[in-house]
Amino acid sequence: MAAGKSRTKKGGEDLKPQIRIMFRKAIAMGPGKADLLEAIAGTGSISAAARKLGMSYRRAWLLVDTMNQCFDNPLVETATGGSHGGGARVTELGLEVIRRYRDMDLKATAAVSRELSEFARLMAKSPAHQPGR
Amino acid sequence: MAAGKSRTKKGGEDLKPQIRIMFRKAIAMGPGKADLLEAIAGTGSISAAARKLGMSYRRAWLLVDTMNQCFDNPLVETATGGSHGGGARVTELGLEVIRRYRDMDLKATAAVSRELSEFARLMAKSPAHQPGR
Numbered sequence: 001m002a003a004g005k006s007r008t009k010k011g012g013e014d015l016k017p018q019i020r021i022m023f024r025k026a027i028a029m030g031p032g033k034a035d036l037l038e039a040i041a042g043t044g045s046i047s048a049a050a051r052k053l054g055m056s057y058r059r060a061w062l063l064v065d066t067m068n069q070c071f072d073n074p075l076v077e078t079a080t081g082g083s084h085g086g087g088a089r090v091t092e093l094g095l096e097v098i099r100r101y102r103d104m105d106l107k108a109t110a111a112v113s114r115e116l117s118e119f120a121r122l123m124a125k126s127p128a129h130q131p132g133r
Numbered sequence: 134m135a136a137g138k139s140r141t142k143k144g145g146e147d148l149k150p151q152i153r154i155m156f157r158k159a160i161a162m163g164p165g166k167a168d169l170l171e172a173i174a175g176t177g178s179i180s181a182a183a184r185k186l187g188m189s190y191r192r193a194w195l196l197v198d199t200m201n202q203c204f205d206n207p208l209v210e211t212a213t214g215g216s217h218g219g220g221a222r223v224t225e226l227g228l229e230v231i232r233r234y235r236d237m238d239l240k241a242t243a244a245v246s247r248e249l250s251e252f253a254r255l256m257a258k259s260p261a262h263q264p265g266r
Contacts, residue, residue: 111244
């Protein structure tokens with residue numbers, strides 16, 4: 001019964017808080033967008049980043065578009081080589097946003113660590129459960 | 134140019150952190166599920182709660198099913214009157230989960246309030262922007 005990468009003995013190993021930053025009606029930044037930004041920074045391409053994260057190019061492009069609209073300046077700039085081929089780079093602002101988001105995520109997680117371990121007692125015990133969304 | 138219910142003068146009025154509690158691969162609790170639980174508690178019915186929140190019955194049912202699978206005991210119990218008609222009630226555990234989630238949300242938000250106001254400076258200035266997801 002391999003429990004995967006369990007980090008603690010009790011039910012808490014599977015519990016993880018995530019923070020999203022909502023801007024008006026949109027998710028300006030969250031775990032998925034932060035991962036995507038990092039993957040674009042690493043690969044220099046939206047399509048390579050999408051492949052790396054197992055998402056469609058279209059979805060990655062939409063996430064980038066939302067981010068770029070939420071912020072005062074673009075987080076990702078695409079080169080003029082066409083939609084798929086031209087390459088993309090994360091701007092200075094984009095790198096700053098990743099840093100600030102990761103910092104907020106850590107602080108928020110730390111702030112609820114005690115509550116989270118109490119919450120863990122309430123969770124399903126059986127690893128057989130594999131709930132969907 | 135009515136800016137809606139703006140709470141502060143600067144860009145921060147539109148910024149709001151949200152916390153989700155991930156359990157394995159599922160969202161055990163988040164803003165949407167907490168609102169749904171409260172609406173079920175208030176209406177005594179999944180379908181009435183879904184209508185109140187403007188979501189489909191099917192979506193509400195799936196969210197309830199995910200919550201019930203994530204926790205050790207059900208958060209919502211449905212009466213035996215059929216899928217739509219029988220009524221539903223939020224269990225004691227469900228009410229406890231709502232309280233704990235709202236408490237975590239407040240603590241996490243408070244923990245990042247300074248970071249959030251710095252983040253606000255980076256956001257789009259024009260209210261004309263209406264980014265999607």
